[in-house]
Amino acid sequence: MERSMKLDKITLGTCYYPEHWPEEMWEEDLQRMLASGIEVIRIAEFAWSKIEPREGEFTYEFFDRFLEKAEKAGMKVIFCTPSATPPAWLTNKYPEVLNANINGVLYRHGCRRHYNYNSPKYQELVKRIVEKSASHYASHPSIIGWQIDNELNCETSEFYSESDSAAFRVFLKKKYDTLDALNEAWGTVFWNQTYTDWEEIYVPRPTPSNSTNPHEVLDYVRFVSDSACRFAGMQSDILKKYVKPGDFITTNGLFGNLDNHRMTEESLDFITYDSYPNFAYCLDDYEPGEGKMRDRKWSRNLAEARAISPVFGIMEQQSGANGWNTRMEAPTPKPGQMTLWTMQSIGHGADYVSYFRWRTCTVGTEIYWHGILDYSGRDNRRLAEVKEIHKKVGALAPVTGTHYRAEVGIVKDYDNIWDAGLDRWHQRVDRESSKGLFAACQKTHTPFDFCYLDHMRAEDLFPYKVLFYPHATIVTQETADKLTAYVEQGGCLVLGCRTGYKQENGKCVMSKLPGLLQPLAGTDIPEYTFVSPAEGTVYADWDGVQIEAGIFNDLLEPLTDQAKVEARYISSYYAGTPALISNEKGKGRVYYFGGAFNEHTAQVFLEKLGAAQPYQDIIALPEGCELMVREAQDGSQYFFVLNYLEEAAEICLKESFLDLFEGKEVQGELELPPFGTKVFARKK
Known part of the structure; x- marks a missing residue:
């Protein structure tokens, strides 16, 4: 099923909070937005x-008055359900x-997302506010369109209330049916954790040394x-009764412990x-040095969004600059960076880009989270840049509805993502290869x-x-x-x-x-080990090219006549042992590598397998530029070239x-100027 906004053009929007500003400012703000090229606003996500x-x-009068002004101005609106911030009367009474945190201490009123999904009372009150809002507006x-809640699982993706323990038991009964089956699946015979009554089971609680039963915690994340997903579905089911034909239902953000595909x-x-x-430039997270991905890393997140909706x-x-009064500090975008980041989003598949926010709030936790306008509301450099972006977006009409084009895929699944979050052994190699593969793909264009x-069928993989x-x-038979x-x-x-x-x-x-993958890989693994920090780096030789086999090493052995040793370790006590084996299977081939993929190793794989730089014959770019290609059904291609550097970049068409x-x-x-962007059309 095709999932998109079904817009007839790439469109700009912004987030607006009429409750933050005097009503006499609304009309002027709407007119200034429209004059700047902003055609859609999002409202009401925190306005229960x-x-x-x-x-x-x-009472509906407040938003009735605002929507009347929006209609008069010709502004389109995305309305939100307000469940991210339950009001004080609600949390005080109920x-x-x-x-709660893992110690059982409740999160109190004063921030946002302080509720739990599984409280029957909260579900009752959310159903009512969504029903009332949707039926009226x-x-x-x-x-x-409608946005459900705001950033589900943001702030925290862990829930430890009494309602969660009760709901966890229901979830487990549905999954396992009997305690015997649960005890077997969780291996509760270890450390005498066997359960004899469902009421003995809780969401994870504090233990000595913060140790956990990994099988329990994996089910807890599920x-x-x-x-x-059920909380979003509860609201969506209500909205579907009222939305006009053609109006959409969405939600925002991609956060942990959540199957965004299922939702x-x-x-x-x-x-x-x-x-x-701009989070790349937060004081706590900034990566100094040449070659760091910095703001370019957000292309990885955009690829995640694209995996859900092409x-x-x-x-x-x-x-603008971002930060709360309690955490996060990052600078104002430099001239050209707003354009750069907008084209980064569009290049990866976005047909709608909404800026956060129109005006910078003068009260509350986000007083340092700047929008397009600063506190005074005067015209400024960023507003002027939005107007220039609008002109450029107007030239991208042919790009609307096209799809990102890629012949390389990085396979993921939620069980292994969640397992990496709770298993340090898995986490280390997963983090190294995630960073390495992304950087190698980026820098080789x-x-x-x-x-x-x-969430894919086998045939969905065939084009790669x-x-x-x-x-x-974790590997299943499926x-x-x-x-x-x-x-x-x-x-x-x-x-x-x-693996x-x-x-x-x-x-x-x-x-x-x-x-289960041994028949496919044609490989046996008689022994394996972490790479000892005392030993240093372990390398393998692949036809004269040295690659690092980092973090962890599987010592390999071919199992079939079709299996071929491609590379051997050349350091450590297992020097000479196979480090890379390929195996023919049908018309294709499998490569099993006994290490993690850092940037150089990943780049060697891309090059040797003929996947690197698929467009090098028609366009040459330096490492500091990103290349994205969107393709139309007729085969026309649109090449987005982005320069993330503060100096000019030379490109060759x-x-x-x-x-x-x-x-x-x-x-x-x-020559592409600092933070410069270009979009080139290539007809079939």
Whole structure:
């Protein structure tokens, strides 16, 4: 099913909070937005009390007045359900709706997202406010769509209230049916954790040394995701009764412990992402030195959004300095960076970009989270840049509805993402390869997609020339079947160390590794080890090219006549042992590498497998530039070139392209200014 905003053009928007400003400012703000090229606003995600100021007392006049002005001005509106911030009257009267930390201490009123999904009372009150809001406002002609809540699982993705323990038991009863089955799946015989009554089970609680039962915690994360999905579904089901034909339902953000694919498939028309590349310059997170990815790292997050919705929206796009009074400090975007980050979003598939926010708030926690306008509201440099962005977006009409083009896929699934979050052994290799593969694809200008195997059919994988599935510790038979089908039809699959050693419940397998993938990989793993810090770096030789086999090493052995030793370790006590084995399967080939993929190692794989720089014959770029390609159904291609550096970049077009911003044919050497962007059209 195609999931998109179904816009007839790439559109700009902004987030607006009429409750923060005197009513006499509304009309002027709306007119200034429209004059700047902003055509859509998002409102009401934190405004429960404007509709229900006291329990059971509903008033609609405030947003009626605002929507009347929006309609008169010609502004389109995305209206939100306000469940992210329950009002004080609610949390004071019904403390059972509050979330708690792992020690059982309640999170109190004063911030946001202080509720839990599983409180029956909160579900009752949320259903009512959504029903009342939708039944009154959904027919308004200015409204084009609805946002559910705000950033589900943001602030915290862990829930430890009494309601959560009660709901966790229901979740587990449905999954396991009997305590005997649960005890077997969780391995509760270890450390005498056996349960004899469902009431003995709670969400994770404090233990000595902060140790946990990993099988319990994996199911707990699955439960958190299920809770969030059901909460979104509860609201979506109500909204669907009232939205006008053509209006959409979405939510924003991509946060942890949440199967965003399931939530979108069940409840949304598409996902929207909140993109803040300026986080790369936060004092606590800034990476000094040449070659660091910095704001370019947000392309990885945009690829995640694209994996859910091939064409998607940005609900919050960086437009000013960011920070709360309690945390986060980052500078104002430099001239050109707003444009850069907007084109970063569009290049990766966004057809809607909404800036956070129109005016910088003068009260509250986010007084340092700046929008387009500063406190005074005067015209400024960033507003002028928005106007220039609008002109450039106007030239991108042919790009609307096209899709990001990639022949390389990085395979993921939620069980392994969640397992990496709770298993330090898995986490280390997963983090190294995630960073390495992304950086290698970026710097070799090799577009890639994230491929969520648990939400894809085998045939969805067939278009990819190369798939990397770096460290699939948990492998099911369904996973093995999909990967086998991909390889047999001619695909090239690359696996990394620590593959296939766990079952779906997180238990380690007792079969020869890599478990269910051994027939596909044609590889045995008689021994394995962490790379000792005292030993230093371990290298392997691949036809004269040295690659690092970092973090962890599987010592390999070929199993079949089709299996070929491609590389051997050249250091440590296992020097000479196979480090990389390839295996023919049907029309394709599998490569099993016994280490993690740092940037250089990943780049060597891309080059040797013929996947790197697929457009090098027509366009040459320095490492500091990103290349994104969006493709139309007729085969026309649109090349987005972004310069993330503070100095000019030299690019070379080896054939004639149409420069969409300039409206003219270009070829040969071109200079891209600091933070400069270009979009080139190439007809089939």
